[in-house]
Amino acid sequence: MAVAVMASSTITPHSTLQNVHLHRRAFVPHCRILLNSGRLSSSVAVNIPQALSTTAAVEGGSFSETDADPVPKVIIDxxxxxxxxxxxxxxxxxxGALxxxxxxxxxxGLxxxxxxxFLDSSGKHNMFAITRADTGRKVEDPELLEAIxxxxxNNLIEYHPESSSQLAMGVAFGIVPPKQEVDVDIATHINIYDDGPDRSLLCVESADRPGLLVDLVKIITDINIAVKSGEFDTEGLLAKAKFHVSYRDKAIIRPLQQVLANSLRYFLRRPTTEDASF
Structure with missing residues (x-):
């Protein structure tokens, strides 16, 4: 989790879901989502508006294709x-003021x-704290985090359409799709480490797509593994997630680690012709 100093005012640290880096021009976001609960809720219904058309975006003067565009980062902490x-x-x-x-x-509803x-060598950082309007508390629902x-x-693509070609989301609701495709088999990595007696650290890296965060949490919880906390990073075409997980309030034993890794790989990997024939 990147930390920069030199702030005009500070956001008081606490604990649970947090890490977002937003940007508004050329965008290869780095989204981090930290989770405190493995529960999924179906109560969140979000209508995300589509990005501007290419014509509107170009007329607005914000579209440009250049290798010098900075890398946008979005972190939900x-x-x-x-x-x-x-x-x-x-x-x-x-x-700007965002x-x-x-x-x-x-x-x-936030x-x-x-x-x-604040400013540092990587540029201008805009940080703000958000809470649920109905409870006044931080966001813990994975579905609402994914909606955020x-x-x-989508907002980045709308105001900086040149970012569309750098994001996996450019295929879903962008103006220009990414120029390259991620080989899911090569990009997918799953590792599980011991992280004390009460929890394990699950690290997942794969091709990004809408809804991935919710799907990952669902797969984990479907095999009765609890998600204690987590961090979800979106970096261009890739998604990188770190989840602190446990089974009955204990670290996950080796056989269950293998079950978890196999379940995630089966879900994330690209189906092959041979698989489809079974």
Whole structure:
């Protein structure tokens, strides 16, 4: 989790879901989502507006194709604040007040409770803490976290359409799809490490796509493994997740680790002709 100092005001650290880096021009986001609960809820219904058309975006003067575009980062951080989900957006020196992004998050039933801006060698960082409007607490529902992630990415594509070709989400609701495809078999990596007597650390890397966060949590919980906390990073075409998991409040034993890894690989890998013939 990247930490930058030099803030004009600080977001008080706490614990649970938090890590977002947003950006608004050329966008290869780095989304981190930290989870505190393995439960899935079906109560979240979100209508994410589509990005602007290519014509509208070009007329708006924001579209450009250049290798010099900064790498956008979106982090949803659940650990650094006990009472709020911290969202951090970095995109070189191109970010403004992000009022459009905050407005989009409010449309999800969220409140922006405090904000902070600071500069470092990687550019301008915009951080703000968000809570659920109905409870005043941080966001813990994986489905709502995924909705936040998709809303942020869609917002980036809308205001910086050149980012569409750098994101896996460009295929789903972008203007220009990515120029390259990720080989799922090569890109998928699953590792499980011991992380003390009470939990294990599950690391998953694979091709990104809408809904991936919710699906990963569902697969984990379907085999009765609890998700204690987590971090979800979206980096361009790839998704990188880290989940602290346990089985009956204990670290996962080796045989169950293998079951978990096999279940995730089966879900994530690309189906082959031979598999389809069985």
């Amino acid at each position: 659940q650990d650094s604040d006990a009472n709020a989900t911290v969202v951090e957006i970095t995109f070189g020196d191109r970010l 009022l459009d992004t905050m407005h989009a998050l409010k449309n999800l 409140n922006v409770v405090k904000a902070n801006v 992630r998709l809303t942020i990415i």
